[in-house]
Amino acid sequence: MNSFAEFLAMGGYGFYVWMSYGISTVVLLLNVVIPIIQKKQFLRELALKQKRAK
Amino acid sequence: MSLMSAFFAVIRRDLILAFRRRAEIANPLFFFVLVVSLFPLGVGANPKLLQIMAPGVIWVSALLAVMLSLDSLFRSDFDDGSLEQLLLSPHPLTILVMAKIIAHWLVTGVPLLVVAPLLAIFLGLPEQALGTLFLTLVLATPVLSLIGSIGVSLTVGLRRGGMIISLLVLPLYVPVLIFASNAVEMAGNGLSVDPQINILIAIFFMSAVLAPLPAAAALKMSVN
Amino acid sequence: MSIVPEFIVRFYHKTASPPYFYSLSNKLLPWLTAIFLILLGYGLYGGLYLAPTDYQQGDSYRIIYVHVPAAWMSLFIYVVMAIAGGISLIWRMKIADVVLISSAPIGASFTFIALVTGSFWGKPMWGTWWVWDARLTSELILLFLYLGVISLYGAIEDKRTASKAVAILALVGVVNIPIIHYSVQWWNTLHQGPTVTKMDKPSIHLDMLIPLLVMATAFKFYYAIAMLQVAKVEILMREQNTQWVKKLLEDK
Numbered sequence: 001m002n003s004f005a006e007f008l009a010m011g012g013y014g015f016y017v018w019m020s021y022g023i024s025t026v027v028l029l030l031n032v033v034i035p036i037i038q039k040k041q042f043l044r045e046l047a048l049k050q051k052r053a054k
Numbered sequence: 055m056s057l058m059s060a061f062f063a064v065i066r067r068d069l070i071l072a073f074r075r076r077a078e079i080a081n082p083l084f085f086f087v088l089v090v091s092l093f094p095l096g097v098g099a100n101p102k103l104l105q106i107m108a109p110g111v112i113w114v115s116a117l118l119a120v121m122l123s124l125d126s127l128f129r130s131d132f133d134d135g136s137l138e139q140l141l142l143s144p145h146p147l148t149i150l151v152m153a154k155i156i157a158h159w160l161v162t163g164v165p166l167l168v169v170a171p172l173l174a175i176f177l178g179l180p181e182q183a184l185g186t187l188f189l190t191l192v193l194a195t196p197v198l199s200l201i202g203s204i205g206v207s208l209t210v211g212l213r214r215g216g217m218i219i220s221l222l223v224l225p226l227y228v229p230v231l232i233f234a235s236n237a238v239e240m241a242g243n244g245l246s247v248d249p250q251i252n253i254l255i256a257i258f259f260m261s262a263v264l265a266p267l268p269a270a271a272a273l274k275m276s277v278n
Numbered sequence: 279m280s281i282v283p284e285f286i287v288r289f290y291h292k293t294a295s296p297p298y299f300y301s302l303s304n305k306l307l308p309w310l311t312a313i314f315l316i317l318l319g320y321g322l323y324g325g326l327y328l329a330p331t332d333y334q335q336g337d338s339y340r341i342i343y344v345h346v347p348a349a350w351m352s353l354f355i356y357v358v359m360a361i362a363g364g365i366s367l368i369w370r371m372k373i374a375d376v377v378l379i380s381s382a383p384i385g386a387s388f389t390f391i392a393l394v395t396g397s398f399w400g401k402p403m404w405g406t407w408w409v410w411d412a413r414l415t416s417e418l419i420l421l422f423l424y425l426g427v428i429s430l431y432g433a434i435e436d437k438r439t440a441s442k443a444v445a446i447l448a449l450v451g452v453v454n455i456p457i458i459h460y461s462v463q464w465w466n467t468l469h470q471g472p473t474v475t476k477m478d479k480p481s482i483h484l485d486m487l488i489p490l491l492v493m494a495t496a497f498k499f500y501y502a503i504a505m506l507q508v509a510k511v512e513i514l515m516r517e518q519n520t521q522w523v524k525k526l527l528e529d530k
Contacts, residue, residue, distance in 0.1 A: 013338035016402050020341045020395040027387050035507040047527050208443050218429050225422045226454050229461035268446050275442045
């Protein structure tokens with residue numbers, strides 16, 4: 001494979017290959033990002049709850 | 055009370071209770087007949103098509119009918135507190151659960167055995183396959199009750215466990231469905247069904263031995 | 279268990295404590311992430327660039343570098359869940375419960391990826407978005423097994439009971455996976471005839487194999503990372519009323 005354009009084209013199968021890798025990347029990213037956001041949110045809410053309890 | 059008499063007492067009790075609610079027993083049966091009847095309406099009355107589909111249609115419908123009836127396995131006992139009594143019994147829960155499963159099969163599986171061959175004829179299943187159909191039903195409907203008991207016992211504490219039971223139980227039903235419907239199909243073509251039947255027998259023994267255990271464990275956990 | 283060295287036994291007992299597990303995860307995560315990224319980079323470079331174009335399938339076969347590792351992970355994670363379930367039921371280890379339920383969405387995601395990438399591979403190869411081939415059909419059923427675990431856990435309010443329920447379910451499921459796989463494979467051969475699908479057992483060239491194994495290893499590190507992220511949230515939620523969590527909040 002010589003040029004970047006050829007790389008993207010993947011011998012004509014570009015759509016299928018990049019959709020596969022794209023969807024996989026999105027799903028795997030979500031699986032890491034969502035818990036991180038959940039953790040921050042949870043700790044924030046917990047801190048608020050504790051402040052109110054005092 | 056010895057274990058044997060406790061075992062049969064449980065079966066007898068469940069059968070008596072089921073007999074008192076005879077109308078309810080009919081429900082899974084009506085569902086079965088209805089679902090099978092929906093298929094010709096849905097795919098057209100082409101006799102060749104129906105004949106090809108017959109084994110699968112009968113078996114999927116039987117599966118769904120048994121699955122719908124699973125709730126009755128523990129539901130009324132859970133509601134009136136007799137399930138807790140069962141758990142308090144000195145006898146091993148696994149054996150008592152087996153008794154309940156047997157009673158359940160007698161009440162829901164056996165009627166299917168009677169009705170399914172009739173429906174099969176309406177779908178045009180070749181007569182030479184009817185014996186195999188009956189055999190697969192005899193072997194596999196107990197398995198459906200056995201595997202189903204695991205799903206029900208996991209969800210008996212839930213208020214609306216219905217849909218979840220199907221999600222839990224249907225994937226586990228897949229091997230039974232594959233071998234049973236295929237056996238009937240092969241029999242219709244006049245081919246040997248020994249491998250399929252042997253596998254169904256193996257699955258039967260495996261579930262008979264293995265299924266009551268997690269079902270009992272799940273019951274203990276669900277009720278407490 | 280005198281064959282097991284003392285420090286391993288002590289370590290095992292320590293990790294059973296949620297605060298220790300939590301801080302251990304935080305310490306491990308940067309390293310796991312670094313290793314993952316290196317392996318991922320090498321795997322993708324090898325798979326997308328270095329590996330030669332396939333004689334029959336052209337470049338579309340490169341989907342294999344996500345499809346197969348994802349499928350392997352989907353099975354691996356279910357087995358891990360079952361082991362965690364067994365440990366939880368036998369030794370009543372809270373962390374085992376956490377590992378089980380944290381792994382479920384990741385396992386389901388890998389199963390989903392395997393199915394979707396399988397579709398994208400199949401479309402140019404076989405002309406349809408879905409084929410009822412043995413592997414894809416088994417993966418589909420595996421997805422339902424994962425969804426069952428997730429749904430059951432969500433449906434039961436008391437999380438301790440819920441943990442026991444999914445532990446039982448995971449163990450029952452893992453026993454059934456080989457049975458389901460075998461029966462689906464058998465079912466598939468009935469209607470397929472003698473043709474062997476290219477997806478089943480590619481006779482694979484070493485240049486193509488190495489990136490595959492690298493990606494598989496990378497995905498294992500990814501699983502550890504993602505699982506620990508979910509586990510941290512799960513632990514915080516379960517332990518929100520304890521001293522160590524309160525102290526964690528104050529330290530922020």
